[in-house]
Amino acid sequence: MYRPVLLVNSVTFAIKGQELLQRRGISCRIVRNENLKALNGCGYALVPSCDAQTAQNILRCGGVQVARVLEAGAAL
Amino acid sequence: MIYFDNAATTFPKPPGVARAVFRAVEHMGGNPGRGGHALALQSARAVYRVREQAAALFGLDRPENVIFTQNCTHALNLLVYGLLRQGDRVVISDLEHNSVWRPLCDLRRRGVITLEVAETSLESQEQILASFGAAITGGTRLVLCTHTSNVTGTVLPIARIAALAHSRGALMAVDAAQSAGTLDIDMKAMGLDFVCMPGHKGLYGPSGTGMLLIGCEQPLRPLMLGGTGSQSQLETAPAGYPDRLECGTANVCGICGLGEGMAFVRQQTVRQLYAREFSLLQLADARLRNCKGVQLYTPEPRLGTAAPVLSFNVGGLSGEAAAQKLSGMGFALRGGLHCSPPAHRKLGTLERGTVRIGIGAFNSVNEMWRLCKAIEKLQDWV
Numbered sequence: 001m002y003r004p005v006l007l008v009n010s011v012t013f014a015i016k017g018q019e020l021l022q023r024r025g026i027s028c029r030i031v032r033n034e035n036l037k038a039l040n041g042c043g044y045a046l047v048p049s050c051d052a053q054t055a056q057n058i059l060r061c062g063g064v065q066v067a068r069v070l071e072a073g074a075a076l
Numbered sequence: 077m078i079y080f081d082n083a084a085t086t087f088p089k090p091p092g093v094a095r096a097v098f099r100a101v102e103h104m105g106g107n108p109g110r111g112g113h114a115l116a117l118q119s120a121r122a123v124y125r126v127r128e129q130a131a132a133l134f135g136l137d138r139p140e141n142v143i144f145t146q147n148c149t150h151a152l153n154l155l156v157y158g159l160l161r162q163g164d165r166v167v168i169s170d171l172e173h174n175s176v177w178r179p180l181c182d183l184r185r186r187g188v189i190t191l192e193v194a195e196t197s198l199e200s201q202e203q204i205l206a207s208f209g210a211a212i213t214g215g216t217r218l219v220l221c222t223h224t225s226n227v228t229g230t231v232l233p234i235a236r237i238a239a240l241a242h243s244r245g246a247l248m249a250v251d252a253a254q255s256a257g258t259l260d261i262d263m264k265a266m267g268l269d270f271v272c273m274p275g276h277k278g279l280y281g282p283s284g285t286g287m288l289l290i291g292c293e294q295p296l297r298p299l300m301l302g303g304t305g306s307q308s309q310l311e312t313a314p315a316g317y318p319d320r321l322e323c324g325t326a327n328v329c330g331i332c333g334l335g336e337g338m339a340f341v342r343q344q345t346v347r348q349l350y351a352r353e354f355s356l357l358q359l360a361d362a363r364l365r366n367c368k369g370v371q372l373y374t375p376e377p378r379l380g381t382a383a384p385v386l387s388f389n390v391g392g393l394s395g396e397a398a399a400q401k402l403s404g405m406g407f408a409l410r411g412g413l414h415c416s417p418p419a420h421r422k423l424g425t426l427e428r429g430t431v432r433i434g435i436g437a438f439n440s441v442n443e444m445w446r447l448c449k450a451i452e453k454l455q456d457w458v
Contacts, residue, residue, distance in 0.1 A: 010306045010319045011109040011120040012127070012140045032112025041308030044112070063138055065316070 004052035005045045005070040006059070007033055013064050014044035020062040026050045038068050045070075078443050079408045083226055083254060083385045083434030085276045085283060089337065090437075096336035097282055100329040108326055109305035109319070119328050126335035127318070133338055134271060134289055135262030141290040143321045144331055148253045149175040151272035151288035154321055155249055156180060156220070158296030159270075160189055164217040167192045167208065167246070169232060170422050171225040174415045176251050180220070192216075193418075196225075199375050201233045208237050216246040223255035224383035227419035227432065228374050229357070231259065231381045238267035247294060253277065254383050257341045258350055263291040278349075279341055280437070281334030284327055296321060344437065353384035353435045356444050360386055360433055363448040369455040373423045373430065384435035387414075387423070390454050395429030398454060402431070405450045409433060 008014050014030045021028040026048050033043040048055040052069045059066055079087050100122065106115030108123050127139035136142065145151040156179040160166065166180060170193050183189045194211040197203035212219060219241040224231045238248035249270035252261060256271075257278025263271060269292040275285025290296070298313045302323035307314045314320055341349065357377050364370045364386070371389045374382070390398045399411025412429040413420050420426045433447065 009314055009316050010140075010304070011117075012124060012318055013316070015117075015121055015124045016139065030112070030117060036309070039307060040310050041306070043306045063140075 003047050005047055006055055006066045007039050007045050007068045009043055009067050011044050017046050017059050017064040020058055021048050024058055077406055077408050080433045080447060081408045081410050082436030084410050086280050086436045088438055089280050090340040092336040093333045097329045097333040100332035104328050123326055123331050126331050129335055129338045130287055135264045136289050136291055140317050143288040143318050145286040145288055146284055147286040148272050148274040151286050152176055153179055154288050154299050155270050155272060157299050162188055164189045165215050167194055167211045167216050167219045169194050169196050169221040171196055171222055171419045173226055176220055177418055198228055198230055205233055205236050209240055212241055212244050212246055214244055218247045220249040222251045225419050226254050227387050227414050227416050229383040229385040231383055235266040242267060260346050275334040280337030282330050285330040285334040349437055354379055356435050356439055357384045357386060359444050360448060364388060367452050386433040387430035389430055395431045398431045401454055402450060407447055407450055
């Protein structure tokens with residue numbers, strides 16, 4: 001299954017974002033960002049079980065800024 | 077030793093605090109924000125929980141705007157050096173601690189800011205407000221004042237001062253060194269843009285902990301630069317909080333202890349803690365006010381406008397000498413200027429200092445009676 005990868009700028013936003021999504025019944029993993037160029041270096045990513053747009057809307061409403069959305073392969 | 081130096085740091089701590097620190101040392105092995113492995117995330121979650129607790133306790137919407145610091149002084153320096161710029165005008169009270177006074181005097185000495193001091197009254201909240209009203213002009217960028225004096229215990233009407241500041245376009249910042257955990261602080265309801273606080277006083281956390289809470293959109297420049305585990309290719313600090321202002325490895329053990337301290341405060345409730353400490357303050361005040369040779373500097377305490385500290389002198393003794401004698405009798409109190417020369421200048425005790433009773437959650441009526449008795453005995457020796 002392909003899942004979106006939502007890059008966030010800090011571990012604080014990663015945890016906050018994960019909790020926002022889980023509260024809406026969406027499971028979500030936190031992974032370390034592998035694409036260093038996409039985030040100007042190290043950082044974290046959220047891998048939710050929903051589509052990117054739904055996740056982004058929830059995160060935006062909760063004050064979590066998504067730096068970039070990547071479409072990841074099944075490996076994630 | 078009976079401890080009455082809670083205004084410097086609270087002691088003892090609730091038992092859960094030491095257990096939380098121990099648990100963190102034993103189990104929180106990972107570095108928060110520095111890796112994606114389970115231990116790093118476990119530590120990061122533990123730190124985030126404490127951010128959430130602090131945000132909930134102080135009426136802040138965003139846990140990420142809770143910035144962990146080493147102490148209140150660190151938080152105040154982050155604010156002062158991170159916010160102020162050339163030409164700013166700042167208003168403070170005449171009761172400020174050196175943690176406010178020295179950084180601002182430094183900026184004034186270097187010609188960066190101008191500083192206006194609002195004279196406070198030990199008796200009238202209305203007079204305090206009038207004084208700030210006269211000091212805050214349209215060109216004021218920041219009002220930064222203590223919530224409660226660490227020498228006189230005077231509580232400043234910060235919500236009303238904040239309304240005044242905002243009506244004239246200024247930001248409002250509070251030094252909550254003596255009030256965090258002792259008096260209700262709701263940043264949103266009170267209109268506070270920044271609140272600086274120690275973790276080791278009224279929040280009952282371990283030493284080495286403090287917080288800067290940011291309730292506005294005004295960006296702060298970082299005081300220190302270094303690793304944040306995020307956006308590492310940037311030559312500058314990341315733009316978002318908390319990483320912008322928190323670099324280097326976090327004090328995970330201390331922060332976990334602070335979380336347990338705040339849990340204690342929430343469980344007891346700020347109001348109950350204050351009511352209990354205030355009753356001990358009244359007891360001491362009533363007894364010492366009638367004691368020959370003991371000089372008090374503040375009016376009889378009134379609920380809501382007096383924090384649980386009481387400064388006094390005995391006979392011709394200096395504050396330090398009296399505190400030393402009390403120490404010999406088994407009581408821990410602080411003498412001297414309490415790092416607050418402006419307040420002592422106001423009281424006329426700059427040369428002599430005072431002795432200060434700082435009441436905490438674990439002090440009892442019996443302890444207060446014994447202390448008062450010891451102070452009366454001190455008078456016999458003078």
